[in-house]
Amino acid sequence: MSAEKSGKFDFERFLRKAFKHPLDWLASRLLKLGITPNHITLFGLVGNIGAAVLIALGYLSWGGLVAGLMAPLDAVDGAMARLKGETSKFGAFLDSVIDRYDELFLFGGLIVYFYNEANFVGILLTFLAATGAVMVSYTRARAEGLGLDAKTGILTRIERSIVLIIGLLFSKPIYSVGIIAVLANVTAIQRICHVWQQTKAD
Amino acid sequence: MSAEKSGKFDFERFLRKAFKHPLDWLASRLLKLGITPNHITLFGLVGNIGAAVLIALGYLSWGGLVAGLMAPLDAVDGAMARLKGETSKFGAFLDSVIDRYDELFLFGGLIVYFYNEANFVGILLTFLAATGAVMVSYTRARAEGLGLDAKTGILTRIERSIVLIIGLLFSKPIYSVGIIAVLANVTAIQRICHVWQQTKAD
Numbered sequence: 001m002s003a004e005k006s007g008k009f010d011f012e013r014f015l016r017k018a019f020k021h022p023l024d025w026l027a028s029r030l031l032k033l034g035i036t037p038n039h040i041t042l043f044g045l046v047g048n049i050g051a052a053v054l055i056a057l058g059y060l061s062w063g064g065l066v067a068g069l070m071a072p073l074d075a076v077d078g079a080m081a082r083l084k085g086e087t088s089k090f091g092a093f094l095d096s097v098i099d100r101y102d103e104l105f106l107f108g109g110l111i112v113y114f115y116n117e118a119n120f121v122g123i124l125l126t127f128l129a130a131t132g133a134v135m136v137s138y139t140r141a142r143a144e145g146l147g148l149d150a151k152t153g154i155l156t157r158i159e160r161s162i163v164l165i166i167g168l169l170f171s172k173p174i175y176s177v178g179i180i181a182v183l184a185n186v187t188a189i190q191r192i193c194h195v196w197q198q199t200k201a202d
Numbered sequence: 203m204s205a206e207k208s209g210k211f212d213f214e215r216f217l218r219k220a221f222k223h224p225l226d227w228l229a230s231r232l233l234k235l236g237i238t239p240n241h242i243t244l245f246g247l248v249g250n251i252g253a254a255v256l257i258a259l260g261y262l263s264w265g266g267l268v269a270g271l272m273a274p275l276d277a278v279d280g281a282m283a284r285l286k287g288e289t290s291k292f293g294a295f296l297d298s299v300i301d302r303y304d305e306l307f308l309f310g311g312l313i314v315y316f317y318n319e320a321n322f323v324g325i326l327l328t329f330l331a332a333t334g335a336v337m338v339s340y341t342r343a344r345a346e347g348l349g350l351d352a353k354t355g356i357l358t359r360i361e362r363s364i365v366l367i368i369g370l371l372f373s374k375p376i377y378s379v380g381i382i383a384v385l386a387n388v389t390a391i392q393r394i395c396h397v398w399q400q401t402k403a404d
Contacts, residue, residue, distance in 0.1 A: 089348050090401035096344050097337070097394060104333045111329050115322055123325065127313050127332075131306045134336045135299070141340060142298050144347030146291050192299060199292035 012158045016075060027079035037077040037084070037091050041098050044073040048102040055109030055168065058116065064168025067106055071161050074099065096137070099157060103133050106164060110173055125177040132184025133160055139191035152194045153187030160184060214360045218277060229281035239279040239286070239293050243300050246275040250304040257311030257370065260318065266370025269308055273363050276301065298339070301359060305335050308366060312375055327379040334386025335362055341393040354396045355389030362386060 016023070030040065047070040054063035074095075081091055107130035114122030136153060143150035155163075160180055167176025218225070232242065249272040256265035276297070283293055309332035316324030338355060345352035357365075362382050369378025 088401065089350065090398055093344055093348055093350070093397050093401075094394070097341055097390075100337060100340055101333075104337075108326075108329055108333070111325065115317075115325060120317055123313060123317060124310075127310055127329065130329075130333070131310070131336075134333075134340065135302060135306075138302055138336065138340050138343060139299055141343035141347050142295055145343050146295055148291065148295070188299075192296070195295050196292055199290065199295075 012156065015158065016078075019072075019075070023075055023079045024083065027076055027083050030076070031080055031083060035080075037080040037088075038094055040073050040077040040080065041091075041095050044070045044077075045098050045102060045105075047073075048105050052105040052109030055106065055173075056112035058113060060113070060168050060171045060173060063106075063109065064165050067161075067168065068165045070102070071165065074157075096141070100134055100137055103157075103160070104130055107133070107177075110177060113173070119174070122174050122177065125174065125181045128181035129177040129184060132181060132188060135188040136160075136184050136191065139188050139195070143191070143195050148195050148198050150191040150195050153190045155180065155183040155187045214358065217360065218280075221274075221277070225277055225281045226285065229278055229285050232278070233282055233285060237282075239282040239290075240296055242275050242279040242282065243293075243297050246272045246279075247300050247304060247307075249275075250307050254307040254311030257308065257375075258314035260315060262315070262370050262373045262375060265308075265311060266367050269363075269370065270367045272304070273360075273367065276359075298343070302336055302339055305359075305362070306332055309335070309379075312379060315375070321376070324376050324379065327376065327383045330383035331379040331386060334383060334388075334390060337390040338362075338386050338393065341390050341397070345393070345397050350397055350400050352393040352397050355392045357382065357385040357389045 047066055051063045051066035051070065054060075054066060077091075077095060081087055107126050110126045111123055114120075114126060132155075136156065140150045163179050164173070164176045167173045249268055253265045253268035253272065256262075256268060279293075279297060283289060309328050312328045313325055316322075316328060334357075338358065342352045365381050366375070366378045369375045
């Protein structure tokens with residue numbers, strides 16, 4: 001449901017364009033069955049909680065597989081809302097909030113996993129990755145609340161999701177959380193600078 | 203810098219009113235010295251990082267003391283901005299974003315502390331508390347970005363801060379993170395419901 005980022009190549013937009021036809025086909029099918037975009041958002045949450053439990057139990061690849069199956073749902077609910085022709089504010093709100101919880105559950109699963117492995121660095125990097133991920137979203141939301149924009153940055157949701165899922169599938173989540181810990185926080189700082197640039201004229 | 207909450211007793215507003223005179227006195231002194239509200243915000247960040255390091259090293263009461271000294275600064279920068287008569291959008295943005303980082307650093311310190319104590323429940327509760335705390339702020343910011351409001355809830359920033367600092371001062375942070383883990387996430391859910399109520403008419 002997110003709009004295009006300012007300037008530069010937008011990976012999310014590229015994927016949405018490339019998969020427009022199968023997405024629209026699936027979205028219209030689901031709508032005909034009486035399913036709403038919010039149902040899909042909540043189904044994604046349940047799936048991600050399942051993935052988090054698998055990760056916590058040490059089944060990293062299975063957790064990555066389930067999370068990987070849930071990830072495209074974030075585009076499906078958006079396509080459904082578009083096809084319905086009604087953009088519900090609550091739908092947009094719920095989608096954003098559940099997106100954050102989806103991600104935080106996966107990181108929570110990894111915290112448990114790394115604890116069981118007695119991997120202190122893993123726990124710390126996971127906490128920093130979770131912090132960075134949520135701050136990327138927070139900076140944007142807070143800026144928009146003030147009538148500004150903050151969509152820039154190198155590691156938005158979809159890139160974080162891909163980095164995390166690949167690390168899980170290969171049972172090497174430490175690399176994923178390491179990359180996200182650094183790049184998500186860099187993105188948050190990029191957004192702070194972007195907001196500063198916009199307001200400098202005041 | 204946060205506005206009043208809808209309905210009910212607002213503890214933050216009460217404190218701001220009760221301490222208006224000393225706050226304004228301090229704020230005007232600082233402004234005369236050429237210090238800006240953003241300087242105070244950043245000084246608070248450095249102080250909270252210091253508190254987080256103390257907590258990570260196991261000096262819980264000292265960490266709590268430093269965090270407790272930093273907490274009122276959040277009201278000082280707001281008072282300074284008010285006295286200056288200019289409400290800078292970037293100031294409001296930076297204040298909010300650094301507030302989140304302040305809190306996340308303290309929770310990060312506790313994650314390290316609980317790891318060293320081999321306290322799995324402590325780590326998990328700290329992660330849940332951090333998640334809840336940031337989601338309370340995220341729900342509000344995202345709602346405001348959509349032109350809605352979400353200031354309700356039982357455990358906003360100042361209450362979380364007090365619960366955390368008391369737990370640190372008494373070297374019993376497990377109770378603090380336990381309370382915050384439950385009540386902050388309840389607050390986030392309260393805000394989701396509040397947004398839903400507002401948009402139901404659509």
